[in-house]
Amino acid sequence: MSEILRLDRVSRRFSGLQALREVTLGINKGEVLGLIGPNGAGKTTLVNTVCGVTPANSGTITFGGQDITRIKTFQAARLGLSRTFQIVQPFAEFTALDNVAAAALFSQPGENLKSAREEARAHLAFVGLEAQASQSAATLTLAMRKRLELAKALAMKPKLLFLDEVNAGLNSAEVERATKLIHQLAADGITIVMIEHLMKVVLNVCTRIVVLHNGQMIADGEPRDVIKNPAVVDAYLGQQYAQRNATNG
Amino acid sequence: MKRANLALLIVLACVAALPLVGGAYALRLGTMACMYAILALSWNVVGGLAGYPSFATAAFFGFGAYVTGVLLNAGVPLTPSILAAFIGSFVLAGLLGAVLLRLRGHYFAIASLSLVGVLRELANNATDLTGGGMGLNIPLASGSSIMADALFFFYGMWGLLLATALMVIIVSASKLGFGLVCIRQNETAANMIGLNATLYKSIAFGLSACFVAAAGGLYAAWVHYIDPSDVFDILYSVKPIVMTLMGGLGSPLGAACGAFLYLVLEEVVWRNYIQIHSGVLGVLIVALLLLLPHGLVSLRFRNFWRKAKHV
Amino acid sequence: MLAAQIIINALVLGCLYACIAIGFSLVWGVLNVINLIHGSIIVLGAYLAWGAYQSMAISPWYVLPVAVPVFFVFGYLLQRLLLNRVLHAPVLVTLTLTFGLDLILNNAMIYFFKADYRKLTLKPPMGSVSLFHVVVPVDRLIATVLALALTGLLYLLLRHSRIGRAIVAVRLDRDAAILMGVDVRSIYAIAFGIGAALAGCAGVLMALIFPISALTSSSYLDKAFVVCVLGGLGSVSGALAGGLLLALVEGIGSAAIGPAYATTLSFALLIVFLLFRPQGLLGRKGFE
Numbered sequence: 001m002s003e004i005l006r007l008d009r010v011s012r013r014f015s016g017l018q019a020l021r022e023v024t025l026g027i028n029k030g031e032v033l034g035l036i037g038p039n040g041a042g043k044t045t046l047v048n049t050v051c052g053v054t055p056a057n058s059g060t061i062t063f064g065g066q067d068i069t070r071i072k073t074f075q076a077a078r079l080g081l082s083r084t085f086q087i088v089q090p091f092a093e094f095t096a097l098d099n100v101a102a103a104a105l106f107s108q109p110g111e112n113l114k115s116a117r118e119e120a121r122a123h124l125a126f127v128g129l130e131a132q133a134s135q136s137a138a139t140l141t142l143a144m145r146k147r148l149e150l151a152k153a154l155a156m157k158p159k160l161l162f163l164d165e166v167n168a169g170l171n172s173a174e175v176e177r178a179t180k181l182i183h184q185l186a187a188d189g190i191t192i193v194m195i196e197h198l199m200k201v202v203l204n205v206c207t208r209i210v211v212l213h214n215g216q217m218i219a220d221g222e223p224r225d226v227i228k229n230p231a232v233v234d235a236y237l238g239q240q241y242a243q244r245n246a247t248n249g
Numbered sequence: 250m251k252r253a254n255l256a257l258l259i260v261l262a263c264v265a266a267l268p269l270v271g272g273a274y275a276l277r278l279g280t281m282a283c284m285y286a287i288l289a290l291s292w293n294v295v296g297g298l299a300g301y302p303s304f305a306t307a308a309f310f311g312f313g314a315y316v317t318g319v320l321l322n323a324g325v326p327l328t329p330s331i332l333a334a335f336i337g338s339f340v341l342a343g344l345l346g347a348v349l350l351r352l353r354g355h356y357f358a359i360a361s362l363s364l365v366g367v368l369r370e371l372a373n374n375a376t377d378l379t380g381g382g383m384g385l386n387i388p389l390a391s392g393s394s395i396m397a398d399a400l401f402f403f404y405g406m407w408g409l410l411l412a413t414a415l416m417v418i419i420v421s422a423s424k425l426g427f428g429l430v431c432i433r434q435n436e437t438a439a440n441m442i443g444l445n446a447t448l449y450k451s452i453a454f455g456l457s458a459c460f461v462a463a464a465g466g467l468y469a470a471w472v473h474y475i476d477p478s479d480v481f482d483i484l485y486s487v488k489p490i491v492m493t494l495m496g497g498l499g500s501p502l503g504a505a506c507g508a509f510l511y512l513v514l515e516e517v518v519w520r521n522y523i524q525i526h527s528g529v530l531g532v533l534i535v536a537l538l539l540l541l542p543h544g545l546v547s548l549r550f551r552n553f554w555r556k557a558k559h560v
Numbered sequence: 561m562l563a564a565q566i567i568i569n570a571l572v573l574g575c576l577y578a579c580i581a582i583g584f585s586l587v588w589g590v591l592n593v594i595n596l597i598h599g600s601i602i603v604l605g606a607y608l609a610w611g612a613y614q615s616m617a618i619s620p621w622y623v624l625p626v627a628v629p630v631f632f633v634f635g636y637l638l639q640r641l642l643l644n645r646v647l648h649a650p651v652l653v654t655l656t657l658t659f660g661l662d663l664i665l666n667n668a669m670i671y672f673f674k675a676d677y678r679k680l681t682l683k684p685p686m687g688s689v690s691l692f693h694v695v696v697p698v699d700r701l702i703a704t705v706l707a708l709a710l711t712g713l714l715y716l717l718l719r720h721s722r723i724g725r726a727i728v729a730v731r732l733d734r735d736a737a738i739l740m741g742v743d744v745r746s747i748y749a750i751a752f753g754i755g756a757a758l759a760g761c762a763g764v765l766m767a768l769i770f771p772i773s774a775l776t777s778s779s780y781l782d783k784a785f786v787v788c789v790l791g792g793l794g795s796v797s798g799a800l801a802g803g804l805l806l807a808l809v810e811g812i813g814s815a816a817i818g819p820a821y822a823t824t825l826s827f828a829l830l831i832v833f834l835l836f837r838p839q840g841l842l843g844r845k846g847f848e
Contacts (some may be wrong), residue, residue: 052440077443089438091431102431105424107443112425156442302652353836354651355594359785360834363827366782370824483778487659490652528667534660538653539645 004029004191005160010059012049019045021215032186033193034206038236041212043195047162051083052076067243077107082158084149086165090137096148097133100124123151143174163194254418257502261414265407270398276399283406286508287464291499295457297499300433300451302552305361306461306486308368309338313462314469314480315372331466338462339455346454369481376506382531384476387469402471413460417501429453491534568694570811572704578803579707580780581759581787590731591749596658598759599781600665605763606772607673610680620764627760635756640749669774670825677771703765710761715796727751731794786830792840801841
């Protein structure tokens with residue numbers, strides 16, 4: 001397994017708050033990595049730092065062998081780093097189609113609007129939104145907007161996809177649907193990093209779990225092992241969950 | 250091509266026929282109308298498409314006027330002088346844009362507004378070059394008749410307007426235009442999908458400046474005398490905004506029509522109520538913003554009454 | 561000129577600048593409206609003082625208690641009836657609207673009072689005081705003291721009165737204030753009224769020092785801008801800090817490179833701050 005992304009002693013501070021402390025992490029191609037931890041642990045900050053939204057204060061980040069520590073957001077996107085937002089950010093005036101077409105248009109060289117729109121249809125179909133293609137993004141339900149986010153992220157032909165709480169605010173049927181999509185993406189060979197609070201989903205989909213707490217990695221390994229880790233139980237999962245899972249084995 | 254853009258070109262073609270129906274006075278009005286339309290269309294690129302409320306139009310207008318004026322005084326012919334203003338302002342705006350466009354909302358508006366003041370003061374102080382507060386006299390185009398002069402400047406301004414309109418039409422249909430609209434809706438998301446927002450914004454700012462500067466240059470040649478408070482007048486920043494709001498934000502046809510309509514209103518008021526003409530402009534602005542927030546374009550739709558009630 | 565004279569001049573001028581800016585800062589900080597009519601209100605206040613002195617020989621300090629309610633009502637109504645409708649519109653709309661209002665007020669003043677520069681000269685003139693070779697004209701000194709008093713009054717109002725606390729609450733977090741039962745629309749109108757009252761009073765004081773004409777309104781406005789950006793929005797201390805900084809830079813700059821460049825310098829300072837420290841010396845980041 002080759003390494004696609006490497007963080008080396010990456011730190012990030014927000015005047016007074018140390019959001020990331022010397023995080024060292026290697027992500028392998030094809031992995032589905034679950035990034036879990038309590039609120040404020042630094043999970044979204046990690047994604048923001050890799051993607052150039054909040055550059056690292058120290059440390060290095062390498063992607064596919066290239067140093068991307070000082071990279072700008074739009075460059076990260078063009079290199080194949082794609083992400084969804086926890087609070088979805090569509091282009092509200094555009095149709096669903098144009099939202100996805102925009103992503104295809106600006107992240108891929110040599111695209112024009114026409115070809116981008118054609119590609120967009122395929123991505124919308126993949127997430128099940130082809131019927132909403134001409135609808136304004138502002139009129140979509142939350143679940144649909146989350147799938148639109150996913151379609152946009154995919155239109156960027158990512159090598160590494162960050163999913164930031166795609167399931168927040170969704171009911172169980174919608175969660176199942178989203179999980180199926182993620183399985184499909186993993187099968188297509190896209191490396192995925194998921195920030196997720198729903199342990200059910202994490203255990204279902206992820207091949208590896210990393211746990212962040214107060215900006216530090218406190219666990220890293222196979223899902224089954226990590227959830228039994230006492231430090232993780234203490235910091236995040238809680239005794240009740242651990243006991244429930246112990247009996248399940 | 251979109252219907253509205255086609256309509257714009259048709260309107261411009263009609264305007265070109267003005268000399269057939271009017272004398273020197275009508276030509277003077279027509280020249281001003283074309284100039285206003287250039288300012289409004291240009292502003293629309295950065296203010297309407299990209300969503301950055303720029304108040305810098307007057308800064309580039311004055312810049313163009315002075316660059317052209319100084320070059321004309323140095324013996325450079327008209328066309329290269331205006332070209333110099335055009336290119337110089339594009340570069341200047343591009344550079345300034347990269348810096349100023351990092352600001353958002355109010356802060357950007359003020360920064361762009363202060364640009365007008367900074368350039369005005371610089372022109373005031375660089376007396377050797379610009380004549381300072383006493384103004385700059387600009388040599389007359391080789392003595393022709395009044396009518397020939399009027400025709401020359403009318404078609405000059407009209408030609409510039411045509412160029413501006415074509416620029417706007419091409420931009421709105423291009424990847425640049427699409428990107429600017431993305432930036433307007435959600436700049437963060439635009440960056441996230443691989444759009445170099447800083448570059449796009451700078452280009453937009455540059456485009457909003459160069460035709461304005463060229464218009465300023467032509468204006469300077471036309472009126473033969475400029476001084477800093479005359480060309481670096483904040484009204485040259487505000488009027489295009491009002492015109493665009495009148496016609497409907499984001500619509501090139503609206504911007505141009507708003508400019509023509511505004512010019513007519515201004516002239517009527519000036520001729521009849523000169524002492525209170527700026528007050529009347531103020532009333533117009535207030536009424537427009539409170540009653541027709543979506544511009545005259547919204548009058549086309551049946552929900553005019555709904556919009557009026559909402560206010 | 562003595563360094564001490566430059567400094568004292570700057571301190572005096574700085575307090576006056578702060579007084580000019582404080583109403584503007586309040587409105588910007590609380591309503592998020594850049595009130596382009598501010599300069600003209602100052603000039604109107606100056607005309608009020610001038611008119612009172614010319615026709616009834618009433619000194620400016622006695623005009624102040626009258627100016628407060630008159631301008632407060634003016635501002636309150638302006639906000640309640642007109643500005644309220646566009647409060648949540650984009651920056652563009654509010655700026656252009658207040659610009660339009662300013663055109664109306666400015667034109668009205670030029671129409672009624674003519675553009676000629678007037679000067680309010682007190683008879684008998686009050687002379688100057690001098691201490692260790694530093695000279696300060698008495699009228700300027702009194703104006704400064706009153707300016708500080710006004711600023712101090714605002715500070716007390718914001719800190720210790722219910723209305724003041726409500727205004728601060730709305731400034732800090734509008735939605736939370738609504739949840740706390742604050743009638744935000746009313747607060748907006750009151751805050752704008754206070755801003756107008758402060759502008760009017762500043763005008764009354766400025767009548768003693770600067771020439772009076774509707775043509776000067778934009779320079780008052782420019783000063784107010786710069787002071788707010790330099791010092792930070794919505795706070796009395798910000799206005800004072802900004803005013804002092806501006807006056808110091810102008811004074812030292814004038815002495816060093818000549819008075820003609822004073823305005824350019826203040827604009828340049830404005831842009832530098834906008835780029836590198838938009839929240840000003842004492843402000844909090846955020847007011848977009």
